[in-house]
Amino acid sequence: MxxxxxxxxxxxxxxxxxAWGWGPAGPRSYQQALLRISLDKVQHSPGPxxxxxxxxxxxxNTLQQLQAALRLTPAPALPPEPLFLGEEDFSLxxxxxxxxxxxETSMDEAECPPSPxxxxxxxxxxxxQADPVFLESLSSRYLGDSNNSGLDDFFxxxxxxxxxxxxxxAPPEAPHNLFCAPxxxxxxxxxxxxxxxxxx
Amino acid sequence: MGLELLFPIRPDEGSSTLRKTPRCQAAWTxxxxxxxxxxxxxxxxxxxxxPRSAAQSRRTSRERAPAAAPPTSQARGGPERAPIGCxxxxxxxxxxxxxxxxxxxxxxxxxxxxxGRVVIFQREQENKSRPHTRGEYxxxxxxxxxxxxxxxxxxxxxxxxxxKIKWLPQQNAAHFLLSTNDKTIKLWKISERDKxxxxxxxxxxxxxLRDPFRITALRVPILKPMDLMVEASPRRIFANAHTYHxxxxxxxxxxxxxxxxxxxxxxxxxxxxxxRSFNIVDIKPAxxxxxxxxxxxxxxxxxxxxxxxxxxxxxxxxxxxxxxAALCDQHAKLFEEPEDPSSxxxxxxxxSSISDVSFSHSGRYMMTRDYLSxxxxxxxxxxxxxxxxxxxxxxxxxxxxxxENDCIFDKFECCWxxxxxxxxxxxxxxxxxxxxxxTLRDVTLEAxxxxxxxxxxxxxxxxxxxxxxxxxEISVDSLDFSSKIxxxxxxxxxxxxxxxxxxxxYIFQDKVH
Numbered sequence: 214m215x216x217x218x219x220x221x222x223x224x225x226x227x228x229x230x231x232a233w234g235w236g237p238a239g240p241r242s243y244q245q246a247l248l249r250i251s252l253d254k255v256q257h258s259p260g261p262x263x264x265x266x267x268x269x270x271x272x273x274n275t276l277q278q279l280q281a282a283l284r285l286t287p288a289p290a291l292p293p294e295p296l297f298l299g300e301e302d303f304s305l306x307x308x309x310x311x312x313x314x315x316x317e318t319s320m321d322e323a324e325c326p327p328s329p330x331x332x333x334x335x336x337x338x339x340x341x342q343a344d345p346v347f348l349e350s351l352s353s354r355y356l357g358d359s360n361n362s363g364l365d366d367f368f369x370x371x372x373x374x375x376x377x378x379x380x381x382x383a384p385p386e387a388p389h390n391l392f393c394a395p396x397x398x399x400x401x402x403x404x405x406x407x408x409x410x411x412x413x
Numbered sequence: 414m415g416l417e418l419l420f421p422i423r424p425d426e427g428s429s430t431l432r433k434t435p436r437c438q439a440a441w442t443x444x445x446x447x448x449x450x451x452x453x454x455x456x457x458x459x460x461x462x463x464p465r466s467a468a469q470s471r472r473t474s475r476e477r478a479p480a481a482a483p484p485t486s487q488a489r490g491g492p493e494r495a496p497i498g499c500x501x502x503x504x505x506x507x508x509x510x511x512x513x514x515x516x517x518x519x520x521x522x523x524x525x526x527x528x529g530r531v532v533i534f535q536r537e538q539e540n541k542s543r544p545h546t547r548g549e550y551x552x553x554x555x556x557x558x559x560x561x562x563x564x565x566x567x568x569x570x571x572x573x574x575x576x577k578i579k580w581l582p583q584q585n586a587a588h589f590l591l592s593t594n595d596k597t598i599k600l601w602k603i604s605e606r607d608k609x610x611x612x613x614x615x616x617x618x619x620x621x622l623r624d625p626f627r628i629t630a631l632r633v634p635i636l637k638p639m640d641l642m643v644e645a646s647p648r649r650i651f652a653n654a655h656t657y658h659x660x661x662x663x664x665x666x667x668x669x670x671x672x673x674x675x676x677x678x679x680x681x682x683x684x685x686x687x688x689r690s691f692n693i694v695d696i697k698p699a700x701x702x703x704x705x706x707x708x709x710x711x712x713x714x715x716x717x718x719x720x721x722x723x724x725x726x727x728x729x730x731x732x733x734x735x736x737x738a739a740l741c742d743q744h745a746k747l748f749e750e751p752e753d754p755s756s757x758x759x760x761x762x763x764x765s766s767i768s769d770v771s772f773s774h775s776g777r778y779m780m781t782r783d784y785l786s787x788x789x790x791x792x793x794x795x796x797x798x799x800x801x802x803x804x805x806x807x808x809x810x811x812x813x814x815x816x817e818n819d820c821i822f823d824k825f826e827c828c829w830x831x832x833x834x835x836x837x838x839x840x841x842x843x844x845x846x847x848x849x850x851x852t853l854r855d856v857t858l859e860a861x862x863x864x865x866x867x868x869x870x871x872x873x874x875x876x877x878x879x880x881x882x883x884x885x886e887i888s889v890d891s892l893d894f895s896s897k898i899x900x901x902x903x904x905x906x907x908x909x910x911x912x913x914x915x916x917x918x919y920i921f922q923d924k925v926h
Contacts, residue, residue, distance in 0.1 A: 243813075244759075247759055247813070247816075250816065250817050254819075262569065262570045262572055265658070265822070266657055266658065266676040266677075266707055267676060267707045267709060267726050267766070267822070268819075268822045270704055270705060270706070270707050270726060271726060271762065271763045271766060271822065273705075274705055274762055275759055275760070275762070275763065275816075278759055278762075279759060282759075
């Protein structure tokens, strides 16, 4: 379970102005935010302890629904990968890898209002005596940056080679309409974030 | 109903962790020894002794600070070693209670924790000279049930956390229970020893062997009373039968077999046979990419030894009859409530996932717990539940945040009162809910030390769902989602409930008694 999440200071004002629709027919940004959260959950390494299969299946099913809602084309079938839980034929991660690829394609078509890229918050291990966890509105790091960075900028150090069999669009090469012009405001923000990620 | 706190047991580790104490020392704060200092394996029965007299003498010091009790007589391991490099956090995390279970007559209460330890409490017998002690639970036995393991083939740690404890019906003076972690089930025997034999022929009082040639006369050893000792020894180890994580065990009404369920399979065991089990349910698809549903809980019917149920992550419960086929993939009944289209969201499936299923004592009803509600089903009607109770409906508007912080995956348990007239389940902020089925009254109570003094009546709590917050109400945004009550157990006969709040155990009883 995550610790307290930090909001990007610039975003707090913006969040109050925008209205969030929470229902299934809500704005596209909400669905994309959910998609990001789900993919974030999947991508995070489970650590030395075997993760919960139930949680993984539920997240996977939610991803499928989000996919359908965002009208992505069905992913091509991939051969099973021995990965999750070390089971020989467990290939959930392969399916999710294919969803990742579809997402990259869909980013081109998404409507994206310009907004600042947010800093990833600290991932703190929560302890029994940890600070209490309160509900906040949807963590801002999942919202509103769909045109600028793409998912890969969040995970520059994640090795996706296990789930990507073919050399598809590699992380450093974003499709050109997602490319930020150097010197632009978005470029400076990205630069700032890369510094922080690499510096830590 | 009015509930009073009997006494809080196992207060928070808080700041008092690095003090080293032998196992079984303080009755109320069984401090965990750091792993480095712990003596070796738990298989040896002599290791696990909890002198009863020591526990009795500490009954008065029930409060937070562990008393400086006399050291227990540990059979093995030599002197205690100081904790080295153990942080307060590491010690505290291992004490998180992961399961709570009363035995068949309610005299014993077992708890399992994340560190693989089992602590058993025993109810005090009636004592005319001390009438107020009736009904209090004291530590009876503590032992290390499971140790962490490492699966080298898959490079995965196997957690020692105790997922479930189930008692066997008592057949003789000893007590038996099954405890399980993710992979291995163990049958433990807990027995008392209050007599010691003296006057052996072949060894002298110090235990040294006597030279047989020097023995000129034979004598019959005499049994002498000694301080009561409670020993726990593993009698059976049922291992290597589950690829996935065990989430349930259930003892059959025939008292000879039991089932264990993991995410995809259910196995049937005989209590005497550890080398073999029968697979009775297998929902693993041929192609794991098609996996969309897992088993979340399973239980035998309390009276019909051929009937069991299992719940799924998609919100359905299947009832199976073992007489129909060896492999019960075909259910006899399917209990599923059609989804309400008006409340459909991306989280509909996740919140419909059933976290616990429980038969009523009568065997006529079954209760399921999903994320927001508890449903009571009549076994004769599969189409919809006969009763639905909202546990914390105010969370429905917060599902997105709860998904983000993973709380939406929390598995809450539920339990019946002894006469099936009431049900109970946990919630967040250390709240738990009780519902009376006949009068339809319900109450929200809090299990926390600040709000519970021994013998004090619990005050009902209320969550403010919107608009103006009244005094004494708490708003949804102020709820602490890291303090959750997942595990509860109800005494089989009396109105006594055990509630686990993180690493604290609370026992409440009805004030009427």
